[in-house]
Amino acid sequence: MTRRTAVVAGGGIGGLAAAIGLRRAGWSVTVLERRADPGEIGAGWSFAPNAIRAADALGVGAEFRAISVPTQAGATLRTPDGKYLMRFREGRDTALLANHRADLHRVLLAHVPAECVRAEAEVTEVDQTDTGVTATYGTSEGAQRIEADVLVGADGIHSIVRPTTPVFQRILCWRGVATRGSVWPVDGFQTWGRGARFGAHPLTGQRVFWFLTIRQNEPGQPFDDDLAEVRRRVGLWHDPIPALLDATPSNSILRHDISDLDPLETYVDGRIVLLGDAAHAMTPFLAQGACQALEDAAVLAAELTGAVEIPTALAQYDRQRSQRVQRMARQDPRISLSTSPLVYGLLTRLTRLAARKAARLWNWTPPT
Numbered sequence: 001m002t003r004r005t006a007v008v009a010g011g012g013i014g015g016l017a018a019a020i021g022l023r024r025a026g027w028s029v030t031v032l033e034r035r036a037d038p039g040e041i042g043a044g045w046s047f048a049p050n051a052i053r054a055a056d057a058l059g060v061g062a063e064f065r066a067i068s069v070p071t072q073a074g075a076t077l078r079t080p081d082g083k084y085l086m087r088f089r090e091g092r093d094t095a096l097l098a099n100h101r102a103d104l105h106r107v108l109l110a111h112v113p114a115e116c117v118r119a120e121a122e123v124t125e126v127d128q129t130d131t132g133v134t135a136t137y138g139t140s141e142g143a144q145r146i147e148a149d150v151l152v153g154a155d156g157i158h159s160i161v162r163p164t165t166p167v168f169q170r171i172l173c174w175r176g177v178a179t180r181g182s183v184w185p186v187d188g189f190q191t192w193g194r195g196a197r198f199g200a201h202p203l204t205g206q207r208v209f210w211f212l213t214i215r216q217n218e219p220g221q222p223f224d225d226d227l228a229e230v231r232r233r234v235g236l237w238h239d240p241i242p243a244l245l246d247a248t249p250s251n252s253i254l255r256h257d258i259s260d261l262d263p264l265e266t267y268v269d270g271r272i273v274l275l276g277d278a279a280h281a282m283t284p285f286l287a288q289g290a291c292q293a294l295e296d297a298a299v300l301a302a303e304l305t306g307a308v309e310i311p312t313a314l315a316q317y318d319r320q321r322s323q324r325v326q327r328m329a330r331q332d333p334r335i336s337l338s339t340s341p342l343v344y345g346l347l348t349r350l351t352r353l354a355a356r357k358a359a360r361l362w363n364w365t366p367p368t
């Protein structure tokens, strides 16, 4: 049988995971990534057990664990004055795994042969017939075309493969990484203020990733000094928050308006299939966006393994990937970032319920 071919638009976490899974399924894969150096990106993030199982299914679980540190942030919840609403207990609560985005990217990239990844290759158009797909992409030498059996749209929230306008969710997020050894140890925690949520995860190399999300009515708000703005909001919150801010180089702080996508009717159109943020970009409130991208990749690879009929296999993938997580991630900040004293009061009394909501998603297991 001739080897099946796939083009993956986008070399982020989802695209690389898809490439790894498809190669394990015996496919020949080309990843087209518009960035020159896809490795230098982002800050930290956390992964739940569903993502670790997906990483295992993709054959990268051991390396995933090696670059990760357990974080208690899923079950240690505090108020700005330091009071514990809930405290992680070994044996009862689940530790998540936190890592630096660039580290995970490096691990995944190492599983895809260099000749399978084209950097500075921006996909500009995709076409399909009954028998194949064509992607057109721009390079420094002009436009090029590549044909394949399947096209995987893994090109993020502003996907060209799926042109749909993202929806601003009235949330602003700052992220930073405190330098090596400056504030250590940190077990991982979240602090719930009224209309603001701070969180921190330990990373390898005694670094600490932190984030602050707030309500923000308009996108594109400029700030002269992001660190000063974060300090103004949470600089007097409990330890070690002030120390984490002091240990973060001000020029390394990331600030993003948070948008998501309205749920799509389907992730599949003939031989074109979406995964990751291109399919279901969601707010970060369940910490599941990248987890779901890894799940997508594991399911896609499982469905495309063997002598499959491609449209049938993609339809099977579509059936298994629900929009539920994306919907939950949109609802969550409506409550958790509410500025109403009444809602905040209720939330801090119902912490266990609120914290457990996401835990249902953690039970997912990959298809065999």
Ligand SMILES: Cc1cc2nc3c(=O)[nH]c(=O)nc-3n(C[C@H](O)[C@H](O)[C@H](O)COP(=O)(O)OP(=O)(O)OC[C@H]3O[C@@H](n4cnc5c(N)ncnc54)[C@H](O)[C@@H]3O)c2cc1C
Residues within 6 Å of the ligand: 009, 010, 011, 012, 013, 014, 015, 032, 033, 034, 035, 038, 044, 045, 046, 047, 121, 122, 123, 124, 154, 155, 156, 157, 158, 159, 160, 173, 175, 256, 275, 276, 277, 278, 282, 284, 287, 288, 289, 290, 291, 292, 293
């Ligand atoms: C503040 C914040 C915190 C988060 N925290 C967590 C967390 O703790 N846990 C978690 O699981 N998730 C988290 N997420 C979600 C996570 O970041 C995303 O879900 C994840 O990065 C999606 O991966 P992706 O590969 O689908 O998309 P992306 O990471 O967006 O990658 C898309 C890639 O495609 C490339 N590309 C785009 N257009 C083109 C084109 N036309 N041609 C070629 N290449 C193209 C881009 O350069 C990029 O490399 C968070 C998100 C945010 C914003």
